[in-house]
Every structure is written in C-alpha cells, then in structure tokens.
Amino acid sequence: MNYGTVAYYTLGCKLNFAETSTIGRNLTEEGFAKIPFDEGANIYVINTCSVTEQADKKCRNIVRKALSFNPDAFIVVVGCYAQLKPKEIANILGVDLVLGANEKFNVVHHLKDLQKKEETLIFNNEIKETKVFTPGFSSSDRTRSFLKIQDGCNYFCSFCTIPLARGRSRNASIEDTVNKAKELAKTPTKEVVLTGVNIGDFGYDSNESFYDLIQELDKIEAIEQYRISSIEPNLLTNAIIEFVATSQRFVHHFHIPMQSGSDKLLKSMRRRYDSSLYVSRIEKIKSLMPDCAIGVDVIVGYPGETDEEFMKTYNLLNTLPISYLHVFTYSERDNTTALRMEGSVPMNVRRDRSKMLRILSEKKKRAFYEDNINKTETVVFEASNNNGFMNGFTKNYVKVSAPYNPLMVNQIGNVRMLGINENGTMDIEFEEAKMETVSVRKG
C-alpha cells in the first residue's frame, strides 16, 4: 500500500546518518515512498543534532525549506535536539510531531493522521528510560556505509550533552551485529565505517568486547574494508591496535579524541586518561603501522584553559606524529557541569586558539600527505563529479583526485601518489597492471 511520499534531512554525526537510513527503511517497508527533499513530500523527517552550534536555527531553516516545497507537508523532528529541547522545537512554526530518543524508530506508529493541527504533538520520555538498542546502517552513499554498532555513553564528560540526549551505553550482541554487517555486505558498499557514540565501550555489560567484535567482523569476506570511526584512547587497547596492524580488512586509520594536552584540564573534563597514556597509544600505533593516519579531536577555550594550559595542548600536538585535527571551540551547554566552572575564556581568545590549531592541523596534514608521495595505494572512488574530477580516499585516509571516469565510481583502483595539488588533495596516476584487476572486478 502506498501511504504517500517522505523526504529526509540529517544534521550532525555519522550515527545520525545511519539512524535516518534505518527510519527510512522502516517507512519504505510500511509503504511510504522516499523522494528527494526538494520534490515536495507529504512527510518530512528531520533528524537533528544538539552538538551543532545553533541547533535551533538550523532546525528552523530546514523546516522552512521543507514547507517551501510543500506548505501542507507533515513535519516530524527527531534526534538529539528533539530529546533535549522538545518544547523549543514545538515552538517552531510548522512542526507537527516531535519524537524523543525512545520514539524515533517508531515514526510509523505516529503517522496515523497526517493533517496539520494547531498543536504540535510531543512524545518524549526521560532519557534514563531509553534502553532499547536499534541497530542499522546508512545507505545514502554507495561507496561508504556507517554501521551503527553502539549507542549512548556512560562517561559524562563535563562538557558533553550526548549522554543526556542518547542515554546509557548499549549495543546488540556480536552475533546480531555480525548479521547486520552481512546484510550490509549485500549492498554495493565498498567500505563499512563502525559507528557509535563510544564504540570502544561495546559489550561493557556483557562478556563481549569491541576487540571480540572486530575479530568476528573481519571474517566476513564480502566486506572489502572497515574503518573504525572514533575511539576513546583509554579503550583503544594494545590488542586492538595489534589486530588492526595485521588485519587485511581494517584500514590503517584511527580517530582518537584527545580534547586537551593538559592533565589538569583532562581531569576537570572528567576524561579517563592523561596525556602520557594518550602519547603511548600514538607511539604504539606508529611503531606497528608507520603509514597509519591518526585524527585527533581537540577542544579549545574550555573553562580554566590559561595560555599556559593551552600551550601544553599545542606543543604536545605539535610533537606527535598525527595526521589532522578536528578543532572544537568550547561553547557553553545547558545541563553540563562545565557550565558552572570558573575560568571562562573570552570568546576572542577561544577564536584565536582555534585558529592556531587549525593552522597546525593543515601543517600536520601536509606533512602526512608528503610522506605518502610516490607510494602505491588502493583507493575507493566516490560518485560525485566535481567539475570533471572525482575524489576518493586511500586506506590511510589520503584524499586523492583524478579526472572523472564513470567506470571508476564505487570501484577500487590501485594508484601511485604524485604530489599535492592546489586544492590540497593528492594527484595520482593509475597503476596499469592493477587496472586490469579493477576491470575484472567490474565484469
């Protein structure tokens, strides 16, 4: 039965993308037809983020956009912002339904009557009541798919609202997760990114672990490669690092949040490691995988970050063999303990420090790319055509650029890296002998 058309919009992280796809598959199974956002759907589902700066403004804009394509559309808002500030969303003109963390996968049950009404309906429970884990994977991109293996977090870092928006740490069993991955293996995707809020915590309340999980996933031959999205340094054990170093499927790329190089601030943030543990993880990775890409999250302008503490972070990052930074400028969040802390850093200082770290990130990235010049690597090519060029990523996360060739879309090519171009991506040439392998695959 066809109930009408539905379009989706996702704000925020990889996990949100995986979850929007899961909601989409559920609605398709129930008879709703997915159409592009700008084609005037009967229903719009907007999956929001609370980490995003100005979440309310972004949400408001998307709602307005949806209504411009169909003024009678039924607007549903889900996601972290919907869990944290449901009333704020209900006040946005045109929103019909707000679903919190417990209800977001039950959208279909709330779509009985699609008439727009005066009152916005809100279904939102206390976050501690959210215990169900709904697995899933993203399917919007043919090349790369985000497999949701875990949700929620038990850590309560002082600056973070995610545990309030997503609840306690939880996951499916290894057996169920592997079955989901096998389902995903039937799609054309070339790369599976393991995604969650705190994925290293997988299996914390059972006798399973993230290490056990990756060993089982590694056995699925139909999946060409896995990438681990982001993992806390205290949970990234030597055993995991050693396993990735020898695996044929797990690529040499880690993303490890550091947040600060100052032990005083790490303690105040309630992070569960100090700078020496962090350094030891990087050293271990590089000793086993000198080619490994390492991305780092860092926060600047956290309360109490004096010039001296900031320089500890800067100097540590400068000396470490890392490949790029994700720099977050600290911003005050309701209901976090950091909000009550002394030593607020003026906004202009936060901005200046952020700029310094972004420049450092560029320097690190360039040095990492330069180390890769003249090397031969495999690349998964993506679909988009950017003015006659296409991009792809090596296993160790070097972004390459090549003239657009539709035959290479979503294919793995063997390339030699020539040099960094003016856009900061790597120019390449295809290795002829290996191209035959690519054409055999296509046949």
Ligand code: SF4
């Ligand atoms: S580990 Fe800390 S920063 Fe990460 S989600 Fe949990 S509370 Fe937030």
